[in-house]
Amino acid sequence: MNIRSVLNQSILRLLKPLVKILLNHGVSVNEFMGLVKRSYVEVADQEFQLEGRKQSVSRISVITGMHRKDVTYYRNKDFDASQEPETQFHNRAARVISAWITETEFLDVKGKASILPIEGEVNSFSSLVLKHSGSMTVRAMLDEMIRVSAIEFASSDSVKLIQTVYVPKESDAQRIIYMGDASSDLLNTLSINLETPEANRLQLSTAFDNLPEECIPELKKICHQKSTQLLNELELWLSKQDRDSNPTSTGTGRVRAGLGIYYLEETIDE
Numbered sequence: 001m002n003i004r005s006v007l008n009q010s011i012l013r014l015l016k017p018l019v020k021i022l023l024n025h026g027v028s029v030n031e032f033m034g035l036v037k038r039s040y041v042e043v044a045d046q047e048f049q050l051e052g053r054k055q056s057v058s059r060i061s062v063i064t065g066m067h068r069k070d071v072t073y074y075r076n077k078d079f080d081a082s083q084e085p086e087t088q089f090h091n092r093a094a095r096v097i098s099a100w101i102t103e104t105e106f107l108d109v110k111g112k113a114s115i116l117p118i119e120g121e122v123n124s125f126s127s128l129v130l131k132h133s134g135s136m137t138v139r140a141m142l143d144e145m146i147r148v149s150a151i152e153f154a155s156s157d158s159v160k161l162i163q164t165v166y167v168p169k170e171s172d173a174q175r176i177i178y179m180g181d182a183s184s185d186l187l188n189t190l191s192i193n194l195e196t197p198e199a200n201r202l203q204l205s206t207a208f209d210n211l212p213e214e215c216i217p218e219l220k221k222i223c224h225q226k227s228t229q230l231l232n233e234l235e236l237w238l239s240k241q242d243r244d245s246n247p248t249s250t251g252t253g254r255v256r257a258g259l260g261i262y263y264l265e266e267t268i269d270e
Helices: 003-024 029-047 057-064 068-076 089-102 125-132 138-147 173-195 213-241
Strands: 151-155 158-161
Touching: 029 057, 029 068, 057 068, 089 125, 089 138, 089 158, 089 213, 125 138, 138 151
Parallel strands: none
Antiparallel strands: 151 158
């Protein structure tokens, strides 16, 4: 089996949904190629250094097949951070929801998420957001969580949680950010499993290719229920280990870890 041929076919399959997204958002092939070249230079610079030697423009040029001028340009080109969306928003919103369903001060007598007054120094939505959302303001978090139907007003001055998983609305900036985060996480796992099989990172999926359309709504319902249950259980456990959520957590180093779940579906032409 020709590995390069298999790799090329896999890359084409990977690129097609990405190109569809790019075209839908008006990203030209030249703009995309600029991002590709930048990524090649960054990865070669950071991941393919010779031990004990500083990475050079010449070596990056050899590794990537790019002209030295292009390597120098993309290596020295500063990315305008002011043009980047807030990449941590999803994590902050998810952290707020996780604390709401796990921390005693935000739970009712039955152990469920309490209806919270919006204002207040303790046991309120304001105190929850200030404690777990970093630099996000209370108003910004309130507006976003209402917009994505994660919470709703229980009264004019209180809110209740109605969605235990933060899911951004379709076709907005946060959904695009989530796409980048989720795709990057999945590809990183696949890359490590290819390069270091003994790492054996979790990589599971199941699908059947001759299903009747009528069973799809029930399948979606089952997937949503089971996945939400699993993620809630993991968030509860992770919140007890995470130093931001639980300052008493001990241990060394700093690791980002978790689990991503996605639903797949495509219509097959007969």
